[in-house]
Structure formats: structure tokens, C-alpha cells
Amino acid sequence: MSKLIRGCKALYGISLVFIILYSGVSVLKSILMSVIFDENSLSSVRMLVCIVIGFLIIYLVVITVQQYVVEVLKNKIRYHLNRNLYQAYISKNIAAFQEKDSSEILNEFNNEVNIVVDNYVSAKLNIFSLTVSLLLGSIYIANLSFEILLFLLLCAFLTLFINNIFKHRLENNQKKYLLAMQQWLFCIKNFCRSFKDIKILSLEKTFCDELDNENESLESGILQNNGLVKLISALNSFISEIMFFVTLLFGMVLIYYNRLSIGELLGIAQASNMVIMPIMNYANLRNTIISSKPVLEKLEKNCILHKKKEIIKLEGDIHAIRLQDVNFDYGNHRIFDHTSLEIKQGKKYLIIGKSGDGKSTLLEILTKQKYADGVYVNEENLQNIAFDTYVDKFSYVNQSNDLLPFSFEKNITLGKAESKYTLQELISRFHLEAVFHNKRDGLDIEHLNLSGGEKQRICLARALYRNKKWLFLDEAFSAIDKSCSDEIHQYILSDPSITVLSIEHKISKETVSLYDEVLLFENKRILSMSTKEYLSSSFYTKEYVL
Incomplete structure (x- = not known):
């Protein structure tokens, strides 16, 4: 009592x-x-x-x-x-x-x-x-x-x-x-x-x-x-x-x-x-x-707060994320086998591979949704970094296109008044004018009949409005039509201050060229190569590129 x-x-x-x-x-x-x-x-x-x-x-x-x-x-x-x-x-x-x-x-x-x-x-x-x-x-x-x-x-x-x-x-x-x-x-x-x-x-x-x-x-x-x-x-x-x-x-x-x-x-x-x-x-x-x-x-x-040992507060920007001999299993199925990789600030990474090869798992590990030993952020073990100070450094858009039970406007701004992007700019860039003007009357977003593409564009606009320097995208363009997708890709990838890791299922060759590197998932490993190397290599296939 x-x-x-x-x-x-x-x-x-x-x-x-x-x-x-x-x-x-x-x-x-x-x-x-x-x-x-x-x-x-x-x-x-x-x-x-x-x-x-x-x-x-x-x-x-x-x-x-x-x-x-x-x-x-x-x-x-x-x-x-x-x-x-x-x-x-x-x-x-x-x-x-x-x-x-x-x-x-x-x-x-x-x-x-x-x-x-x-x-x-x-x-x-x-x-x-x-x-x-x-x-x-x-x-x-x-x-x-x-x-x-x-x-x-x-x-x-x-x-x-x-x-x-x-x-x-x-x-x-x-x-x-x-x-x-x-x-x-x-x-x-x-x-x-x-x-x-x-x-x-x-x-x-x-x-x-x-x-x-x-x-x-x-x-x-x-x-x-x-x-x-x-x-x-x-x-x-x-x-x-x-x-x-x-x-x-x-x-x-x-x-x-x-x-x-x-x-x-x-x-x-x-x-x-x-x-x-x-x-x-x-x-x-x-x-x-x-x-x-x-x-x-x-x-x-x-009501007991179960927290793992997280003692390091991440100060400043994320300069690099490094994977060193990472292993990861789903039950008896191995996803990563002694995988090593370095992701540097400011670069744009295109992630491609077959279904079930661990592309989404990689982003879940990098966003602390799943645990894997051997992941380092600014040379600190990711598992020792306080969750709240880490997630404040990036935006993440997953496949489910999750919208929050807020109004349309608040789903983008999250109640934050200031950003380097204005709300009107993002509405225009992501072609959300019709949604904004017709459905902005303070209605709960769950009660709006939005298409999959509209939901994805809202989630992407929210990710940019948060003004984070790292952006993790898990098939965030899958429901958006090609012309609009290419335009949004161009807008996001042209910003030199943002580090982007984006999983793509089908993408145009022109959009591929906007990325700096391609991370190809192959045989439980991640192969890293420049975009130019990928397009001229034997790995280049119509399976991933339109």
C-alpha cells in the first residue's frame, strides 16, 4: 500500500x-x-x-x-x-x-x-x-x-x-x-x-x-x-x-x-x-x-523499468558507424556471418539484396531495435550508448508507414515549431497539397482514407522535418509512383549534410547514380562498392534496378 x-x-x-x-x-x-x-x-x-x-x-x-x-x-x-x-x-x-x-x-x-x-x-x-x-x-x-x-x-x-x-x-x-x-x-x-x-x-x-x-x-x-x-x-x-x-x-x-x-x-x-x-x-x-x-x-x-546497461551519453554528431565481425541469427537461420562494414557521415548508401537476406535487420540493429555484438558508433559500443541520446541523432522510416494518432500537420511537425525545413516547403516537395488542404481539419490521421503513397510521403516529410543528420529508410518509396519517387530521391540525396542508408526494392538507374555507395547483401555478407563499380560489375542486375 x-x-x-x-x-x-x-x-x-x-x-x-x-x-x-x-x-x-x-x-x-x-x-x-x-x-x-x-x-x-x-x-x-x-x-x-x-x-x-x-x-x-x-x-x-x-x-x-x-x-x-x-x-x-x-x-x-x-x-x-x-x-x-x-x-x-x-x-x-x-x-x-x-x-x-x-x-x-x-x-x-x-x-x-x-x-x-x-x-x-x-x-x-x-x-x-x-x-x-x-x-x-x-x-x-x-x-x-x-x-x-x-x-x-x-x-x-x-x-x-x-x-x-x-x-x-x-x-x-x-x-x-x-x-x-x-x-x-x-x-x-x-x-x-x-x-x-x-x-x-x-x-x-x-x-x-x-x-x-x-x-x-x-x-x-x-x-x-x-x-x-x-x-x-x-x-x-x-x-x-x-x-x-x-x-x-x-x-x-x-x-x-x-x-x-x-x-x-x-x-x-x-x-x-x-x-x-x-x-x-x-x-x-x-x-x-x-x-x-x-x-x-x-x-x-x-512498472519496474527494465533497462540494459547504458552509461554513455552520445554527445555531438555521429561521425561513423562500424560493424566488426557481426553475427546475427533468427532461430537456426544465420543472417550475418562475421560481417564487417563502415558507414561514414555524409555519404549516401543504397542497400539492395534478395528478400530475407537481412536488409531490414541491418537497419533494426543500427537503430537499436535489435541487439548484435560488434557495432560501434564513434568507436563506442552501441549497446553502451544511452538509447534516448542515440535515437535523437537520426530519423527512421520503416516499411509499415506508421502514422501517429495526430492531425495531418502534427504528423509531420510532431509539435516542433522550428526546423530548417518549413512545413509548406515539405508539403510542396512531397506533393501533399491535396492531402493538406482537404484533410487538415484537426482530424485524427487514423480516420483519414490515405493511400499507401500518401502515407509514405508523410513519413518521409516527417523524417526530414526532424532535421537529423542520419536518415535510415526501409523501402520508404515502395508505394510512391516513379516520377514522384525520383523527384523526392533527388531532393533528399542532394543534401550533403545528410547521411542516408536506404533499402530499395526497385529503383531507376538514374536514381542509383545519386548514391555514393551500394551495399549488396550476398551470402550472409555485405559487399560495399561505389555506385560506379556496381553499375559496371557483374552484380548489376535488372532484379534490383529498373
Whole structure:
């Protein structure tokens, strides 16, 4: 709990104060009951009415403030949990983030955070409230009849013993429920993602069967988890009723022997709720905490920032990147075998090769998306360089043409006001006038029906607007028509200050000549040669050049 309230300790303290005040008001209610029903305690009905009205006003103020403050506290904890969770994910490296399925991440934000707040936090606060209530109620009852208090406490231990029997089963049921919920979200995500294929391939029945299976698993998980909790809760309520009626019967015996008055018995009956309910609810709340604790532990584990040892901040420009005897495998398939290469600042490199030869893998290694030993930036091991200081030196455009959930304009500028390129210049150079003027009304880019070529041109414009001196392009021109592609190539490659590494699938001979060197992927090696050498060599083939 201490970790959860780290950002709102003052609010937590205020909540505890009003919880204590509320318990004090409950004791006051028991005293009032005793006074009202004892003989000759009040001289007039008017005094009785005044006392009751005064009590009700105090009760209204205390319970209103207490419930409001507790709700504010829970919302603050929910806010900090969400914040810690997304900051932890943002701080992960790309490879670590991609190890998790998006449905699992959505489940953490939408379901597990709420379980922690609504179950774990609420139960902890209620346990504190009930503990204070139990303490004050016990003092009041002990002052009138120690025997009745002893009986109530004896029943308490019996209840706790019974509930402890189900502890491990509750934990296991909660874990099964979380797994079933995660699988259900994963199945729904796949359904949405594959809907077009499901219809075209007539897989409606197959996918419905899959959904039925996961839905049944979810139903079973919920029933096992919630059903056991409700069953134990019913048992606790039954014991609570026994305690209440036995207390009344025992009190009547004490009245018979003149050891207790009717007013005092009614006061004890009222105060017994302050002892019985905490005992009964403590067991239920303890079960809730036990069942939700695995969720909290999972979230706390995910909020730990997993970072590799990165101790070097990259200052200044990248002057050179060197690969020295680099090996890289996908499972049992070797991509690079003792590959060495040097990439110098200011040069333009064309990357070509057959599919699966590792062209994209090279750029992923150079952008720290994948790990390979033997990569040096300015003669420093790339893995020791702080990720944030390194990625600030380059722009990267991948094959997926990823657009951000911003407006069209912000997708290029990323909210940055200054660049050596103006927005209007890039709109003109990348032929985005129609997109800009027709679809710029602050709409989320995901809701715009953009072609693949338009998306690629937006991504390329964004890469240039960032004004970085290194540019990594992974088939960034594949959906752009030839004339426009040649024009953009000319614009980018004519800038002597930019270092470019561009993977191309098909490219015109004229555009090839704009590059300084060609990196040809061949037999798990990277062959480096000048553009002139490539065009006149046996490696030159129509497979790569139009």
C-alpha cells in the first residue's frame, strides 16, 4: 500500500482521519441509543429531538466528507497506476516492448488497474475503517459487559480460521481468471484484425467456435473466482447472524439478573455491529486482498523499468558507424556471418539484396531495435550508448508507414515549431497539397482514407522535418509512383549534410547514380562498392534496378 500512496500521502492521511471520525460517530450512536431508552434519562421530547437532529447533522457531514475524500484518493491512485504503467512501457526498449501482445497491455490498463483500485485499495481502506470500528466498539461493549465482548471475539477467530482454509484456492482462481480474461481479449483482437479474411475465406463458423471456447473459458474463470468469494461471504454472513442473536439472548439474561439495562442492551446491540461487521467483513476483505494481490504484484513488476546497461551519453554528431565481425541469427537461420562494414557521415548508401537476406535487420540493429555484438558508433559500443541520446541523432522510416494518432500537420511537425525545413516547403516537395488542404481539419490521421503513397510521403516529410543528420529508410518509396519517387530521391540525396542508408526494392538507374555507395547483401555478407563499380560489375542486375 505504501507504494500505491507514494504520490498522495497527504490525501491518504486525510482519508484516515475521517475514517476514524466516522467510527467515533458510530460509537456516539450507540451511546445515544442507550440514553434514549433508559428510564428518566431525558426530561423532555424537545431535548430528545435536539439531540437526534444534532447527531444527524454530525453524521451527515462526517460520512459525506469521508466518502468523498476516499473516492478522490482512489482516483488519484488509479491515475498514478496508469501513469507508472505507461511510463514503464515508454521506457522499455523496442525489443522488450514487442515481447508483449497488445491485448495483454490493454488488459492491464482496462482491467487490472481497476481490480487493484476497486478491490485491493478499497479493501485495505475498509480494513482500516473496520479495525478502528472494532477497537472503539470493543471498548464500549467491554465497559458494559466483558462476557458479551469475549463471545464476539471468540466467534471472530472461528470465522478467520474458516476463511483461511480457502486462501490458496482464492489465489489460484484469481490467476485463472486473469489468464482467461487475457486470452479473451487476445481472441477479440484477432477477430477484429482478421475480419476481412474471415469473411472472404468463409471462416465465420470456425471463428465463432473459437470465440465460443474462449467465452466459455472466461465464464468458467469468472464463476470460479467470484463464486467462491460469494460462497465464503454467505458463510460469513450466516455466522454474523448467529453472533447477533446470541448476543441479544445473552443480554436478556443479564437484564434478568439486573446486570444490564434495556437501554444498555440496545446500545450493545448497536455497537455489536461495530465488532461483528468488522470481524465478518475482515474475512471477506482479506479474501478480496488475497485474490487481487497477484494483479498488484504483476503491475508492480511491469512498472519496474527494465533497462540494459547504458552509461554513455552520445554527445555531438555521429561521425561513423562500424560493424566488426557481426553475427546475427533468427532461430537456426544465420543472417550475418562475421560481417564487417563502415558507414561514414555524409555519404549516401543504397542497400539492395534478395528478400530475407537481412536488409531490414541491418537497419533494426543500427537503430537499436535489435541487439548484435560488434557495432560501434564513434568507436563506442552501441549497446553502451544511452538509447534516448542515440535515437535523437537520426530519423527512421520503416516499411509499415506508421502514422501517429495526430492531425495531418502534427504528423509531420510532431509539435516542433522550428526546423530548417518549413512545413509548406515539405508539403510542396512531397506533393501533399491535396492531402493538406482537404484533410487538415484537426482530424485524427487514423480516420483519414490515405493511400499507401500518401502515407509514405508523410513519413518521409516527417523524417526530414526532424532535421537529423542520419536518415535510415526501409523501402520508404515502395508505394510512391516513379516520377514522384525520383523527384523526392533527388531532393533528399542532394543534401550533403545528410547521411542516408536506404533499402530499395526497385529503383531507376538514374536514381542509383545519386548514391555514393551500394551495399549488396550476398551470402550472409555485405559487399560495399561505389555506385560506379556496381553499375559496371557483374552484380548489376535488372532484379534490383529498373
